[in-house]
Each structure stands twice: as structure tokens, then as C-alpha cells.
Amino acid sequence: MPTSMPCPSIRIPIELLTQSSFAQFGTVIENPAHSNAPRSQRLPPPDAVSANQGTALKFLDVAHMSNLYNLAPSxxxxxAVMNMFVCAPRDLRPHEPSESMPSSWGDIDFDDDDDYGDGDRQLFDVQILERHPFTTQTFIPMGLSQTDRHTQYLVIVAPTLPASASRRNTGRPPPYPTPNIKKQKSIKDIFARARPSPFTNEAAPPPGTFSRLHPSQRPKGPGLPDLKNLRAFVATGNQAVTYGAGTWHAPMVVVGDRPVDFVVVQFANGVGIEDCQEITLVPDKDAEEGIAIQVDSDSAGRVLVKAGVRSVKAKL
Incomplete structure (x- = not known):
């Protein structure tokens, strides 16, 4: 049985998936020429070179992949493993008026009917989150067009709480241990910290291993998910997504008419608790419903963006 934690009653609006909005959680992989983000919100495109005898443009290092299994207890x-997930559309429940509001988007009126016209209004209940503490995980959709009006997928993520806050939230220690990193205490190592070092010509200490990593690649620690800052993004068929190592996320959520095939790339060592850690979300006894994603769609079936970039009446 996965570890469980109590969750408040919160409704989360959907945001547009862009690299700038998703940066703390991982990487969005897309052709910069087809990005949905406003030009003012776009990050510089990856380096590119000509390839295939001049018939292709090759973008370099489009995802930050990490293998941190050297930190695993075992x-x-x-x-490296590559799997395929065939993800069926999720069951959504009808919208019901609620007084619960997400902490980070408290100015949104979820019950304002003017924002979606003749479309539909439904809810997706987030009941479980998972993370892969020592590896990135990349989901690459296949056969899903950027212009598909009837099927999209949601990317649901949460920051990681400090271990001390996790203990307060559950009344018990964090469910997963922090790797023990041995500190070198040799005389040589002590003198090596002096600058200038008697062993090198460096005038400053070398950067730490983790400081050289992209922020999404760095270990997140053993803490539980920060549910009050959980976020939900809607992706188009021309976007793949890489979850940073240790990023709490919901299993893939397809909304619409048909299944979506995803090729999934990650590292794994076959030790269950090190490859994947899950936590179930149990609504507080006084909570109205737990955590729900507000899924509004227009008359054509496309998901409406209700927060962040191109929000409220914007359509993908």
C-alpha cells in the first residue's frame, strides 16, 4: 500500500504548458517554431545545427536527463529503459459549485459561466501522486496532433516540501530516507579547502556536483508534495514533457475521446522503492472534496486555459 497523506479541499485551474511556466518541474520538448507561448514568454531556443545533408534542423540537448542512482541507498x-504507455481517457465528474479555491490562484471565479459559453465543465479528482527520485522521466506522445480538438493530456505536478514540513503534515517522518552522503575528513581534503589550494592552482573552490545541474535535475529531497501549490497544465500533441528527478506528479491524464500512446524514457535499477514512490491523497475529514482539477472545454471540446499565460477565454 502506498503511503497516504491528508489533503485539503482545493480546485486547481489549468495553465498553458510552456517552458517558462514549467521550468521548476522539468523540461518541455517542442519545436520552438510551433510554441503556443506568447513571444514575450518564450525562452531562447536550444542551439541548432544543420543536419541530414542540409534538409533538417537539429536542436541540441532539448531535455535535461538525469541518472542519480549513485545516491540511491542500494x-x-x-x-536506460524505454517503455510505452497506452493511456485511456480519464473519467471526469460533473462540475459542482464549490467555495474551495486554490491558494495560488484565489482571484479566479470557477463558477463564472461566461468563460466557456456552450462548452462543458467537469472535474478531475487527483487521488495519487508519484515521483522517481533518482531519474528524469520523459513522456513523448505519438499520433496526437497539435490541432486535435477532442483529445489532449494534462500534466499535473507539485513542488516538494522540506522534510521538516513533511513530518508536521503527517505526524511521522518522511516515508523515504535521505541518501547518506559521506563527507571526506582526510588531512588532504581539509587542506584542499584552503584557497589557494596547496594541491591545485584554483583560486576558488570548484562548483559542487549539484550546482552544475539544471535546477530541474537536482535532487528534490525526501519531502512530501506541497499540495497547496499543485499545478495543472494542458499539453498539445506536439509537446513532450520531461519530469525532473524527484518531481511529484500525477500519472498521465488524458482527457477527450481516445487513448494516447506515450513512449516513456527513464533510468531504472529494478529496486521498486528507488524506481518509483507513490502517495495517495486522502481528503481531510472536514474537506469538501479533496484536490480537483477544473477541466473546462469549449463547444469544440478543446480545454480552456484558466490561469497564467493566455488564461480565461484563451483556447489552445
Whole structure:
């Protein structure tokens, strides 16, 4: 049984998936020429070179992949794996008026009918979150067009709480141990910290291993998910997404008419608790419903963006 934690009653609006809005959680992989983000919100495109005898443009290093299994308690090495997930559309429940509001978007009126006209209004209940503490995980959709009006997928993520806050939230220690990193205490290592070092010509200490990593690649720690800052993004068929190592996220959520095939790339060492950690969300006894994603769609079936970039009446 996965570990459980109490959750408040919160409704989360949907945001447009862009690299700038998703940066703390991972990487969005897309052709910069087809990005939905406003030009003012776009990050510089990856470096590109000509390829295939001049018939292709090759973008370099489009995702930050991490293998941090050297930090895993078992020390068992990992290998790169590629799997396929065939994800069926999720069951949504009808919208019901509620007084619950997301903490970070408290100015949104979820019950304002003017925002979606003749469309539909439904809810998706978030009941479980997972993370892969020592590896990135990339989801690449296949056969889903950017212009598909009837099927999209949601990317639901949450920051990680400090271990001390996690203990307060559950009344028990964090469910997963922090890796023990041995500190070198040799005389040589002590003198090596002096600058200038007697062993090198460096005038400043070398950067730490983690400081050289992209922020989404760095270990997130053993804490539980920060549910009050959970976020939901809607992706188009021309976007793949890489979750940073240790990022809490919901299993893939397809909304619409048909299943979506995803090729999934990650590292794994076969130790269950090190490859994937899950936590179930149990509504507080006084909570109205728990955590729900507000899924509004227009008359053509396309999901409406209700927060952040191109919000409220914007359509993908």
C-alpha cells in the first residue's frame, strides 16, 4: 500500500504548458517554431545545427536527463529503459459549485459561466501522486496532433516540501530516507579547502556536483508534495514533457475521446522503492472534496486555459 497523506479541499485551474511556466518541474520538448507561448514568454531556443545533408534542423540537448542512482541507498546501478504507455481517457465528474479555491490562484471565479459559453465543465479528482527520485522521466506522445480538438493530456505536478514540513503534515517522518552522503575528513581534503589550494592552482573552490545541474535535475529531497501549490497544465500533441528527478506528479491524464500512446524514457535499477514512490491523497475529514482539477472545454471540446499565460477565454 502506498503511503497516504491528508489533503485539503482545493480546485486547481489549468495553465498553458510552456517552458517558462514549467521550468521548476522539468523540461518541455517542442519545436520552438510551433510554441503556443506568447513571444514575450518564450525562452531562447536550444542551439541548432544543420543536419541530414542540409534538409533538417537539429536542436541540441532539448531535455535535461538525469541518472542519480549513485545516491540511491542500494547503490544498484541503473540502465536506460524505454517503455510505452497506452493511456485511456480519464473519467471526469460533473462540475459542482464549490467555495474551495486554490491558494495560488484565489482571484479566479470557477463558477463564472461566461468563460466557456456552450462548452462543458467537469472535474478531475487527483487521488495519487508519484515521483522517481533518482531519474528524469520523459513522456513523448505519438499520433496526437497539435490541432486535435477532442483529445489532449494534462500534466499535473507539485513542488516538494522540506522534510521538516513533511513530518508536521503527517505526524511521522518522511516515508523515504535521505541518501547518506559521506563527507571526506582526510588531512588532504581539509587542506584542499584552503584557497589557494596547496594541491591545485584554483583560486576558488570548484562548483559542487549539484550546482552544475539544471535546477530541474537536482535532487528534490525526501519531502512530501506541497499540495497547496499543485499545478495543472494542458499539453498539445506536439509537446513532450520531461519530469525532473524527484518531481511529484500525477500519472498521465488524458482527457477527450481516445487513448494516447506515450513512449516513456527513464533510468531504472529494478529496486521498486528507488524506481518509483507513490502517495495517495486522502481528503481531510472536514474537506469538501479533496484536490480537483477544473477541466473546462469549449463547444469544440478543446480545454480552456484558466490561469497564467493566455488564461480565461484563451483556447489552445
Amino acid at each position: 547503490k544498484k546501478p541503473a540502465r
